Amino acid sequence: MDTIQSREARGRVADAPTGHWVYRALPRALWPFAQLARWDRPIGWWLLMWPCWWSAALAVAAPAGTLSWQLPFHLALFMIGAIAMRGAGCTYNDIVDQDIDQQVARTRSRPLPSGQATRRQAWAFLLAQCLVGLVVLLQFNWFAVGVGVASLLTVAIYPFMKRYTDWPQLFLGFAFSWGAWMGWAGHFGSLALAPALLYVGSILWVIGYDTIYAHQDKEDDALVGVRSTARLFGDRTKPALALLYMGALLLFAMAFWSAAVPLLAYLGLAAAAIHMGYQIRVIDIDDGDQCLKLFQSNSIVGWLIFGGLLVAAATG
Numbered sequence: 001m002d003t004i005q006s007r008e009a010r011g012r013v014a015d016a017p018t019g020h021w022v023y024r025a026l027p028r029a030l031w032p033f034a035q036l037a038r039w040d041r042p043i044g045w046w047l048l049m050w051p052c053w054w055s056a057a058l059a060v061a062a063p064a065g066t067l068s069w070q071l072p073f074h075l076a077l078f079m080i081g082a083i084a085m086r087g088a089g090c091t092y093n094d095i096v097d098q099d100i101d102q103q104v105a106r107t108r109s110r111p112l113p114s115g116q117a118t119r120r121q122a123w124a125f126l127l128a129q130c131l132v133g134l135v136v137l138l139q140f141n142w143f144a145v146g147v148g149v150a151s152l153l154t155v156a157i158y159p160f161m162k163r164y165t166d167w168p169q170l171f172l173g174f175a176f177s178w179g180a181w182m183g184w185a186g187h188f189g190s191l192a193l194a195p196a197l198l199y200v201g202s203i204l205w206v207i208g209y210d211t212i213y214a215h216q217d218k219e220d221d222a223l224v225g226v227r228s229t230a231r232l233f234g235d236r237t238k239p240a241l242a243l244l245y246m247g248a249l250l251l252f253a254m255a256f257w258s259a260a261v262p263l264l265a266y267l268g269l270a271a272a273a274i275h276m277g278y279q280i281r282v283i284d285i286d287d288g289d290q291c292l293k294l295f296q297s298n299s300i301v302g303w304l305i306f307g308g309l310l311v312a313a314a315t316g
Helices: 002-009 021-025 028-036 043-061 070-096 119-137 142-150 152-161 168-176 179-188 193-214 218-224 229-259 265-282 288-296 298-315
Strands: none
Touching: 021 028, 028 070, 028 119, 043 070, 043 168, 043 179, 043 193, 043 229, 043 298, 070 119, 070 152, 070 179, 119 142, 142 152, 142 179, 152 168, 168 193, 168 229, 179 193, 193 229, 193 288, 193 298, 218 229, 229 265, 265 288, 265 298, 288 298
């Protein structure tokens, strides 16, 4: 309790990381907005970005793809877009969940329930981040723009799902995996089976890693009536993760096969499988700190798969 109170006194939320650049570089008046966007916790935008980067690299590694200056440009756009739209999504989620966040120890010190920011300020900040995302989106071809706009439905419904279903992580997967369409659409101006397989596989991956994340809050969630796959799976979390991760890896491999990428791409997938297996082997669902670290380690999965596709594109 003393730790939480001391952090609140300094204007930080209870689970904010210490020593982050946000608190060194930004004036205190901007801290609530940085916290609404989770700029002090970049893992979220990394996880949102990975399906975009995978899809872009998959398109380039395919026989019909072309490795050119366009790839680094698209990767940069996807990074900026992921930061903006993840921030917008978190801000929207905090607006919708303010009543729930007030009842959960880990979240009651967030800017809205603690009064550090008003709802009007949060809505204005949400709009500003969406405008940044729109500027990024308009750099792509018109087909990709249309695909990107379609993602807004998944973003809009996600925050409400924890109230009505045991599978809010599925709906998070719909939103966080949308980039699997975008990289391919941005390169080819069309869609195909490969990005569809990548999308479904990414959904399973998201359900897996967000189940790990949700185990941090399962006691508070039970008290306030928030539903999650962590509560649904309970002591069966390890076998559930095994099924989810194996399904994701199988669908990723099928996406690679459908796109006819060089065999080197599968080395990255194999390395990712080893890391996923490690997560399943060591997880202790009652250790919140470990669950957070394992959740964050999924960016390693992102790097491994992306690295394999990039090497395949460069040597294919």
